Amino acid sequence: MSQLDELFARCRTEGRAALVGYLPVGFPSYDASVEAMTAMVEAGVDAVEVGMPYSDPLMEGPVIQAAHQAALDAGTRQADVLRAVEAVAATGAPTLVMGYWNPVHRYGFRRWAQALKDAGGVGAITPDLIPEEAPEWLEACRALDLDPVFLVAPSSTDERIAVVGRTNRGFVYAAAVMGVTGARAQLGAGARDLVARVRAQTDLPVGVGIGVSTGEQAAEVAGFADAVVVGSALVTALQTGGVDAVRRLAAELAEGVRSPVRN
Amino acid sequence: MSESPDSSGHFGAYGGRFVPEALVAALDELTAAHLAARTDPVFTAELDRLLTTYAGRPTPLTDARRLSEHAGGARILLKREDLAHTGSHKINNVLGQALLTKQMGKQRVIAETGAGQHGVATATACALFGFDCTVYMGEEDTRRQALNVARMRLLGAEVIPVTSGTRTLKDATNEAMRDWVTNVETTHYVIGSVVGPHPFPMLVRDFQRVIGVEARQQCLDLVGRLPDAVVACVGGGSNAMGIFHPFLEDASVALIGCEAGGDGVETGRHAAPLTAGEPGVLHGARSYLMQDEDGQTAETTSISAGLDYPGVGPEHALLRDSGRATYTGVADAWAMQALDTLAKSEGILCAIETAHAFAGACDWGRAQVAAGKDARDLVIVVNTSGRGDKDVDTAARWFGLVTGEEVAESDLVRAHEGEQP
Ligand SMILES: Cc1ncc(COP(=O)(O)O)c(C=O)c1O
Numbered sequence: 001m002s003q004l005d006e007l008f009a010r011c012r013t014e015g016r017a018a019l020v021g022y023l024p025v026g027f028p029s030y031d032a033s034v035e036a037m038t039a040m041v042e043a044g045v046d047a048v049e050v051g052m053p054y055s056d057p058l059m060e061g062p063v064i065q066a067a068h069q070a071a072l073d074a075g076t077r078q079a080d081v082l083r084a085v086e087a088v089a090a091t092g093a094p095t096l097v098m099g100y101w102n103p104v105h106r107y108g109f110r111r112w113a114q115a116l117k118d119a120g121g122v123g124a125i126t127p128d129l130i131p132e133e134a135p136e137w138l139e140a141c142r143a144l145d146l147d148p149v150f151l152v153a154p155s156s157t158d159e160r161i162a163v164v165g166r167t168n169r170g171f172v173y174a175a176a177v178m179g180v181t182g183a184r185a186q187l188g189a190g191a192r193d194l195v196a197r198v199r200a201q202t203d204l205p206v207g208v209g210i211g212v213s214t215g216e217q218a219a220e221v222a223g224f225a226d227a228v229v230v231g232s233a234l235v236t237a238l239q240t241g242g243v244d245a246v247r248r249l250a251a252e253l254a255e256g257v258r259s260p261v262r263n
Numbered sequence: 264m265s266e267s268p269d270s271s272g273h274f275g276a277y278g279g280r281f282v283p284e285a286l287v288a289a290l291d292e293l294t295a296a297h298l299a300a301r302t303d304p305v306f307t308a309e310l311d312r313l314l315t316t317y318a319g320r321p322t323p324l325t326d327a328r329r330l331s332e333h334a335g336g337a338r339i340l341l342k343r344e345d346l347a348h349t350g351s352h353k354i355n356n357v358l359g360q361a362l363l364t365k366q367m368g369k370q371r372v373i374a375e376t377g378a379g380q381h382g383v384a385t386a387t388a389c390a391l392f393g394f395d396c397t398v399y400m401g402e403e404d405t406r407r408q409a410l411n412v413a414r415m416r417l418l419g420a421e422v423i424p425v426t427s428g429t430r431t432l433k434d435a436t437n438e439a440m441r442d443w444v445t446n447v448e449t450t451h452y453v454i455g456s457v458v459g460p461h462p463f464p465m466l467v468r469d470f471q472r473v474i475g476v477e478a479r480q481q482c483l484d485l486v487g488r489l490p491d492a493v494v495a496c497v498g499g500g501s502n503a504m505g506i507f508h509p510f511l512e513d514a515s516v517a518l519i520g521c522e523a524g525g526d527g528v529e530t531g532r533h534a535a536p537l538t539a540g541e542p543g544v545l546h547g548a549r550s551y552l553m554q555d556e557d558g559q560t561a562e563t564t565s566i567s568a569g570l571d572y573p574g575v576g577p578e579h580a581l582l583r584d585s586g587r588a589t590y591t592g593v594a595d596a597w598a599m600q601a602l603d604t605l606a607k608s609e610g611i612l613c614a615i616e617t618a619h620a621f622a623g624a625c626d627w628g629r630a631q632v633a634a635g636k637d638a639r640d641l642v643i644v645v646n647t648s649g650r651g652d653k654d655v656d657t658a659a660r661w662f663g664l665v666t667g668e669e670v671a672e673s674d675l676v677r678a679h680e681g682e683q684p
Contacts (some may be wrong), residue, residue: 106557130282156287180445
């Protein structure tokens, strides 16, 4: 059983959703980003997406874009990302990298997969890679027992959802609104439908990223998904209130995923 | 080679689809619409009608007799895309994609633009078809191509200056992609070059091939044989791909792409990925790319907004590797000199992008002569991709043709334009 499988089994027993937190490495500094990721695990985040800063993050809204740019301006390198994985994995929380493809491609994806494994990472989420372009990447993951996580979207056909369901390990990441990342005051109604469509195609757990920023919203999503993924809100917390604010928000979200609103 | 790409959009090891899953359904829909349109006589007749009666095709092939001495005496023929409606080759692609947009039942169109020529062409087609039009343009480019910003707004398009990253074409493309991910159900993204995820490199090439099809026949009619070389500038690579493609099987014809050499390729400050980049992924496709050791996209330098882009179309990457086409970097100073030469020897004020091709053509002609070829036997076709009205301000500064007072005045004009909604 992989670390992610164990996490989702435990959450099922506890009758709750898992909380997945995202922060980019090197924002506002390397040390502060690792401190914040560690703090959010202590405050109740179950799994961490370590963000690999990239010059052209197509899926990101203004908050995460600016954080990536600031991290790069501060001199963050690929080696720092791998170093951060090692530090975060030491907390015991399953640690994945969320990374755009070109930096991985440039590093050499086989060599990068090995480095990720060596650092204690459990897998990678690749927002601009689709299974059709990834046969060799999948082989590399399989050989090292890493979990490849591809995304589904509201526009995905059932056939494509089935492909992702067969390809992924760990969970299926449902980017449940059309558009870029960012906190949203109102959660779209489409998320519930998308999760239902994913469940019709696969038994893998479904994680939902949809712009959640409050404990209340986390509770709402926990009512129909297996994991609640939070990114922009944590970045904003870190930016405006430092590590303490990240700790507070993570605790609020952790309470949310433990009080699923089922209707 | 004309079978490229394969059914999943790969040109050898290049191309493909490196995109968010959210876009795959729209890309599939577009692929199907394009493949159906390609063999639909109603669609092709309608496109031909627009190209003829609206865009002014066929464009002429001009014998540039006085330019010849600058190319070692070789005969230079100009394929006059600058005479097409809106002033560049970009209209060929845009009219095709506008018809596809109508076919797919979409009402809103978005585009990225660097020099503003693709933005102007898109705004034009949207006015003609009655589509809503939003154009993303790097803030730096809205400044150096202010005339085209005004043209787009006059045509009814919304122009959004992009202030992220490098504030040039790369970031305008990022913003257009982000808009598309959000609004893909109602919106078609008219990509302006042979870049982006499958099917765009194929689709844009297919709509630009008309340049090469015409030029090949016109050359046969005029000279009685094929040219020795076909030369074009390469930003994303659409005017080059359009004129190269019908010549791919003609082994005797050299195909030469001229990238932006900026301050000189050897300085590292340029925009010449085929000349000095490595394979990588940007904006949905694998191709040559300017990047650092970590795979972060590198900054580019060029006097030409339309060539100031770190990536290039994937089919060019394949042609580069196979050796069927050769690519070279032309520095800013050399391109500007060629612009001046063309203006004074032929009375044609071309776009700065296009000037890179003339510089490359002169280099090639002289190199052939230096290698012992008889100049009188050499025929070079140069794709004159666009006209230079938009570049008058940049050129006037470069050559010092305006006084300090006049420059200050034109700054005011620009500041005023920048304030407009
Ligand atoms: C006149 C002209 N030529 C060339 C280009 C470069 O584009 P491409 O390489 O796709 O032809 C541009 C782009 O703006 C242009 O305006």
